[in-house]
Amino acid sequence: MRLSTVTMLALAAAALAGAACRSDRPSVLLISIDSLRADEIGRTIAGEPVTPTLDELARGAVVFEQAMAPAPWTTPSMMSVMTGLDPAAHGVEEHDRALAGSIRTLAQHFRAAGYRTGAIVPAVTLRAEYGFERGFEQYEFESFGHNRISSPSLIGKLRYRLEQWSDEPFFLWVHLWDPHYNYIPQPPWDAMFVQGEEPENDDVQCLKWVRNPVSPEQASFLRGRYEAECRFTDDWIARLFETIRRLGLERRLVVAIVGDHGESFVEHGFLGHTNHVFEPNVHVPLMLFAPGRLQPARIAQPVSTGGLGRTLLQLAGLDGRDFGVLPALPLAEGAGHDDSPWSAPCSRTIRRACQVALREGALKYVLDARACRESLFDLDADPGERRDVAGERPEDTLRLRTALAERHEAIAALDLPRASMPPEVV
DSSP: OOOOHHHHHHHHHHHHHHHHHHHTSOEEEEEEETTOOGGGTTOEETTEESOHHHHHHHHTSEEETTEEOSSSSHHHHHHHHHHTSOHHHHOOOSTTEEOOTTSOOHHHHHHHTTOEEEEEEOOGGGOGGGTTTTTOSEEEEOOOOSSSOOHHHHHHHHHHHHHHHTTSOEEEEEEEOTTSSSOOOOTTGGGTTOOSOOOSOOOHHHHTTSSSOSOHHHHHHHHHHHHHHHHHHHHHHHHHHHHHHHTTOGGGEEEEEEESOOOEESTTSOEESSSOOSHHHHEEOEEEEOTTTSOOEEEOSOEEGGGHHHHHHHHTTOOOTTSOSSOOOOSSTTOSOOOSTTSSOEEEEOSSSOEEEEEETTEEEEEETTTTEEEEEETTTOTTOOOOOTTTOHHHHHHHHHHHHHHHHHHHHHOOOOEEOOGGGO
């Protein structure tokens, strides 16, 4: 059948309009990095940068200088990113708990909007049964354990996926695992950042439950090896961005880079992470990189990484109003603050502890329910959280205690359902 000239022009115009619409629709890449402390970004040791690639990206990004992870370990923290809910609201706070089927995830929102959705994750703490796979058309999971390197495999899979999907809008999530203990840097990275004294036992999985398991010199040795793994991961991120630029994706892509939680090196007597909400465990890097879409900025106000999901939906031009409750990240200093119960960043753990922390400016309120103790720290004057000023500042303590109580009342009012992991996989 022959088409008239008018019909052909109309079809061509529609095709061009569709192409223009697609080109204006950014793809989204979420890179979460396990155990990455905020203070490793921009850190140099004997003139050698720990994260040169991330340092360079940060110069062109919106950087959140005071980002707080919703929990000091992976499962509840990343579930908050994927749901826009506090751990106490989504309920996935232990290994036997899962996300209720009625709670929509970030991937479900993107997929409903016509995005391709894929995840590449390496850790048992992100297994599909928790609910993380929901909304992903491809969920690639392989547990690497504590004694295998993983960045080459994960970045390789991601580069392949980018090549396959580069012509259509996508939401991709990769979780980079190598900085997680045990710290096993490979040559030549193992020769970087050597310091301190090697401990007889370096199995952090066992040592992290014991107070002061190593000396400060031994902790320094472990941190040097951890930093070598951070550098190894950073170098693989550099290879990833080579692929992004080769494919011409850089200006069509919103990239979020976030630490799922931090890592302690006996600053408060503990190694690793999970069971405390001190800053080494919950202060994480967070940046948004989108050349041509976002102007570089440094945001000093405290934020929760749990607000990242809503922000990514908004940057993709999608309606995220029905996604969770945690507010979107402010993209300019002083923007986005409100007086809702969700405005203050909060972090919580119930694993071998029962602690919750709430930030208001430089103030950090910590409630330790197991010890029946509350503390207040002024992080401007005392960034190491060494001096509890709760007794000296009773009005501030009362205000933050009240704010935390109101937050828990708001969580209860959500009345969200709970679910358990299938018994055969617990």
